[in-house]
Amino acid sequence: MAELELNDFARTLIADTQATAEAEQTSIPGTFTRRVLEDLEQAGVVSNTFTAYHKAHGVEVYGYGLGEAHGSLDLFITDFRLTQWEDRLTKAESEKLFRRLLTFARRCGSIRPNLDEHSDVRDMCEAVEKALADVPRIRLFLLSNRVSTSAAPAPTELGGIPVTHEIWDLSRLHRQATSGMIGEPIVVSFDPPLPCLSAPSSEPNHSVVLAVVPGQRLAELYDEHRTRLLELNVRAFLQTRGAVNRGIKDTLLKAPARFLAYNNGITATASHVDFVENEDGEYVAIREMRGLQIVNGGQTTASLHHVLVGAKGDLSQVRVQMKLTMVRPEHLAEIVPKISRFSNTQNRVSLVDFSSNHEFHVAFERITRTLWAPAADGSSQETRWFYERARGQYADELSKATSPVAQRRFKVLCPTRQKFSKSDLAKYVHSWEQLPYYVSRGAQKNFAEFMIRVEESTPTVDLRYCQRVIAMALLFKAVDRAAAEHGAGSHKSLVTTYTMARLSLETDRRIDLDRIWREQDVTPALRAALDELCPRVKRVVVAANRHVGEWAKQSACWDAVSRVHWTVPETLADELLEQPVEMAAQPVDGDEAVDEVESIAVEEWDAIGQWAKETGNLELPERQLAFTVAKRLDTGELIPVSQAVQALHVRREALRLGFRPASA
Template sequence: MADHDLHEYSRALVTDVQALADAEGGSIPNTFTQRVHEILEEAGVVTDAALAYHYSRGLEIYGYGLPEDGSSLDLYTTDFSLTPLSSKLTKVESDRLFRRLFAFLGKHTAIRPNQEDNTDVYDMCTGVEKALSNVLKIRLFLLSNRVSTTSAPEPGEFEGIPVTYELWDLARLHRHETSGSIGEPIKVTFERPLPCLAAHSDEPNYSVVLTVIPGRQLAELYKEHRTRLLELNVRSFLQTRGAVNKGIRETLLNAPSRFLAYNNGVTATASDVDFENDEAGIPVAIRSMTGLQIVNGGQTTASLHHVLTRDKRDLAGVYVQMKLTIVDPAHLSEIVPRISQYSNTQNKVTLVDFSSNHEFHVAFERVSRSLWAPAANGSGQETRWFYERARGQYTDKSAEHETRAAQRKFKLITPTRQRFSKSDLATFVHSWEQLPYWVSRGAQKNFAHFMERIEKSDPVVDVQYCKRAIATALLFQAADRIARTHSAGSHKRLITTYTVARLSLATEKRIDLDRIWNEQGTTNALREALDELCPLIMETVISGGRHVSEWAKKPDCWDEVSRIPWTVPDALVSELTAEPFEIASPESTESDEAEAAVEDIPSEEWRALADWAREGRVLRPVDRQLAERVAQRLSQGRRVVGVQARQAIEVYEEALREGFHPASAVLDHETT
């Protein structure tokens, strides 16, 4: 399936690049480079990337980036193929391309005198020369639409400046492009239709049928779809640790023909079912189901799979009863929790479990699980955060990898330290939202309050929301480590939540959560601030002869902590953002407004702005190029959306401040 997805992505990318190159009159490699620039900017990997192609003996470069904060100098080269899957990008090829890109660093001063003023290459040479005098690091990017057989070269240096290499091949681009995607509904077709008994229903939104499904077929469904089949289950398979699971396995091994009599079966939902009807139009058999989900009986399903694959039993003669509820998709979040709650008698299920299939958690799981976290600490290894929407999912997912090598790889990509549950999420977010007294009341009460707030605020669970929520996890973990060094002991969690809350209050929530996500960690200034603040929190929460656990649960405790005299250190002040982070940020609204604003400005005005900036050398090269692209897209009836729209409006406003007069500029442009 993954190979199929990559093939489809590759084909769509080539088609898209060809169409854009044709529409905009640019070269295909340049268009691909620009397309990847947009992907990486959306992902927060790069900023201010501009096109500038230059080729000479032993040298080739496609673009550069000079982030305003001076954090790095970025140089880009490109490998583009119209038939990308016909060959791999080898180590020999990638090393050669990186060498040719690196050569620009030593030759840019010799290139500039041969370029005309106001050209992209001239601007690039000028910008690079200036950057090399004070830049902290150099990043060399190789962008390719082929699959690489190797990793990027080891870091090096240029004139004492650290140089790192970034290889963005087809597979890596695909991972980032599909970040946050939603899976397709499961569709099952039965070669031999399942006989069924339909119950009459006057409800317009759901109906119920009873059927019996062969155990092997259910096991194979799980084998194919794994935990996707259990997305709406209140919990995932808890392995074979509980008595129920051991009993299921024992029956399957020793008395398979009695399984139907002994087992309660499964409760499932589907959004659509294709029936065979009798002469009276009454359903008598099920030909196919769409949107199939096991909402109760996940342990039965996974145990069948375990016996089929691990114990090598063919499950002949094993049948499982199924109560299938056909639910209108719009009513899933309303009906499924009740189905789970009222049919569940196997293990104790908590309030946190019963919220598993709430649409917020389903969305958070899907989006967060498809995110690739940037490599941290120079490791070069991208990882995933694992949101355990239902108990046992992490263990279940690990168990899917049957060899030790496969399990080690899973743990490398999805380390245990990056697993977090729904109650953990509530703890992280409430600490940031300055509700430490709720966190101190315990997981269940804190989670219940978290859900009340979710119901009221109805946040948009998109990629940005998940990244920022995970950033609060990284912040909480950093504070937790510091509380340990201060010997917070059994009160460590209370001290940690109050420390994060007090820091959030003092900084007005202006700690850069996006930076924490991008760096997968906290800065020195932030850790030093936490280290300074933690003892003050301990003194207020723990001392005074009060019962610490009860005192921490009271809003009065937070009132006292919030009044602790403490000033944010200057080092951290310099890192704070202009606006606070509320996690569920109104960025979508801002994007909509920016897109509308861009379209309100005629393409002729954008073209005039670009010409005005180029002739007067007023704006940065990257901004002039953006104005040109916006003009071209609008003239072709195409939209400018997302980050690009917001950046375009910023460029337009900057041009106005620098003296751009739209009416006269457009007139001059049309005259010439």
């Protein structure tokens, strides 16, 4: 696991450095040097650093630093590679680089006269030459994005000045970047304590207090922690485009003293609170909150910050009411979504928003935030697909980039075209799984069905799963382009989902999603097949004498599309996998699902298939699955876990729609 984390860190470091260098039009090694020095300055390892690059025969340097109160002269040399991180920094290489750096310190006086008087390198030479006159020690730093195979060389000296060596290789940079920053709770102290009013509660898992928080303090908290403060919110800050947010801003600027009266305040949770109690043991003030999260009121909080920092507004008169719920960590997943659902009234929040904290979406976001997509279109720049687990996350991340250069860099790493939401994900997956009639019912209803399926058969959200879902997104976008080219017009979204579903059906889900992921595009053969299939599907979906929107919502439409005469072209058939793509949908206990399927009589599974065929109440793949399970049980074949889970879902759906077993 540690090696995987280091690999991800290495890829992130390379991609981020490339993007920054491109945006700022600077050299890649120089950009890496500045990045590392900024981190080391923040950590207190170095101070007063300056970057300037000079290389000549036997000499190389990337910058220098002067320790506080001239405690040391620090010299930096960089080793940066665009190759994979498995390429190690050897002992011989590091010793050679340190020699070149020390040679610069020895020769800087003779180098200076040959340089332009306005150059950064000449200024560096003068500063180093002056520091060598009275500095008590010299520290040589080797900065590298490779893993070193050896320790730093032993101390030496230069003109009687002690010289030490430090190697900041990939492993050490990774430790520095992650030290103390994983899962740390947000802790907020109040001095003097914040007055509060406790509400009696018999509930063992949580208790509630009410308080009024200074607006400036809340804005400062957001400035310090940003979206970490809103991790359990159903959505991120929605910027100031909506009417409610503009209203918040106007009140803060024009009538700050009335904010408490006008605003609904915030709803927060904490895992532990240190209270001041009165003689009766009642909570009267808050000294400290640990594990603070704002689960409703993200707009209010971020708007306060925007007014304080962006508009330079005065928040001294602003007060914000807070309902604080103390929730034990083991009950967060159960209680917080309900708090969000029942308390959120400022902007319309959809079912999609309320599912933000589901473990499936949290896991998918966690993996995709560290997942680099291979470079495409001949570029050497890797990118990310940005999954919006909560509405507005992309805009919020972009807003953190305060300069045009930083914003360009963010968009290079996370292009807008590669942003997708939870409802988009449900659309891609259901199209691949041949459920286009769900997709055609709209984002909300389709997502509701998707979550039902997730609850019944929770996918194993791992690296491969995320890559394949993104491949589905790429395939969907390719189909969408084909639908546009064939004049689908206002019905393009319907034609797209049905075309992708028909493609999935005809190929038996044997399209190589892993190849699409690797190439970040569909193959020419697949593109040609879509060009041939799309107009045939369009003729059925956009049928004459029918209300297209209502027709596409019906399973009968899928039955009609599934019968469209089309066979896989030879060129595409050559690319298909031997077996269908597995999405690793696993229930909590797969063995239980298999046992339950096997406990049901063969005759009942066969009867479900026959009943579905006669009534049309189940979809074609569902009734085919019932027949398949019956056949496997009859011949004694093993039932795969994923098939068992789906079969149980089919049986529950059949019972709901009126199927009655013979024994009933």
